[in-house]
Amino acid sequence: SQQGEEDPQALSIQEGENATMNCSYKTSINNLQWYRQNSGRGLVHLILIRSNEREKHSGRLRVTLDTSKKSSSLLITASRAADTASYFCATADNTDKLIFGTGTRLQVFP
Amino acid sequence: EPEVTQTPSHQVTQMGQEVILRCVPISNHLYFYWYRQILGQKVEFLVSFYNNEISEKSEIFDDQFSVERPDGSNFTLKIRSTKLEDSAMYFCAIRGAFNQPQHFGDGTRLSIL
Numbered sequence A: 001s002q003q004g005e006e007d008p009q010a011l012s013i014q015e016g017e018n019a020t021m022n023c024s025y026k027t028s029i030n031n032l033q034w035y036r037q038n039s040g041r042g043l044v045h046l047i048l049i050r051s052n053e054r055e056k057h058s059g060r061l062r063v064t065l066d067t068s069k070k071s072s073s074l075l076i077t078a079s080r081a082a083d084t085a086s087y088f089c090a091t092a093d094n095t096d097k098l099i100f101g102t103g104t105r106l107q108v109f110p
Numbered sequence B: 001e002p003e004v005t006q007t008p009s010h011q012v013t014q015m016g017q018e019v020i021l022r023c024v025p026i027s028n029h030l031y032f033y034w035y036r037q038i039l040g041q042k043v044e045f046l047v048s049f050y051n052n053e054i055s056e057k058s059e060i061f062d063d064q065f066s067v068e069r070p071d072g073s074n075f076t077l078k079i080r081s082t083k084l085e086d087s088a089m090y091f092c093a094i095r096g097a098f099n100q101p102q103h104f105g106d107g108t109r110l111s112i113l
Helices: none
Strands: A005-007 A010-014 A019-024 A031-037 A043-050 A055-058 A061-066 A071-076 A085-092 A098-100 A104-109 B004-007 B010-013 B019-025 B031-037 B043-050 B053-057 B065-068 B075-079 B088-095 B102-104 B108-112
Touching: A005 A085, A010 A019, A019 A104, A031 A061, A031 A071, A043 A055, A043 A061, A043 A071, A043 B102, A071 A085, A098 B031, A098 B043, B004 B088, B010 B019, B019 B031, B019 B088, B019 B108, B031 B102, B043 B065, B043 B075, B075 B088
Parallel strands: A010 A104, B010 B108
Antiparallel strands: A005 A019, A019 A071, A031 A043, A031 A085, A055 A061, A061 A071, A085 A098, A085 A104, B004 B019, B019 B075, B031 B043, B031 B088, B043 B053, B065 B075, B088 B102, B088 B108
């Protein structure tokens, strides 16, 4: 079974619009992290939210965590063409290894 | 600027050959990880390394894989006898304290011919 599943798999929006991506997971976690990956490049850490936190903000990013539903969402406000990338959630349990989701491909059109 | 540098950025190797992928953190860290991403698939955990020994490994990390920190700085992943299915992007990651983010390098693209 998949630990992390993001939806939608792909999202296309215009610059200035907001983008929302969701992530669901199955097991207990210590934290959940969101990463961005430009095509063929490395993973850039965006934000970490711990299991006892419900919401975090970083610039234009807003992350929520609902441990009762085992789900998280990433909101990017006022999107820019430079936000075009794949976005992954990754969960960390007591063993500390990250289990990644399948990712959402975001395309922001100028 | 990534907190960890990986070399080489791209490695092309004949099947059956040995490869060594290298990872150099910018500052001292205690926790090291290797992950891989086969083209078009999700990122998969391979191994975690703490205090100079493996703390956890996945079922992908079989006997052909090994890791070490030979000089206390470089962190290496060795694949002894490469197979076609080893072709992937390999990422090194580092972490500070527990429950802190893992920071990834830019990866090494390994192509097995």
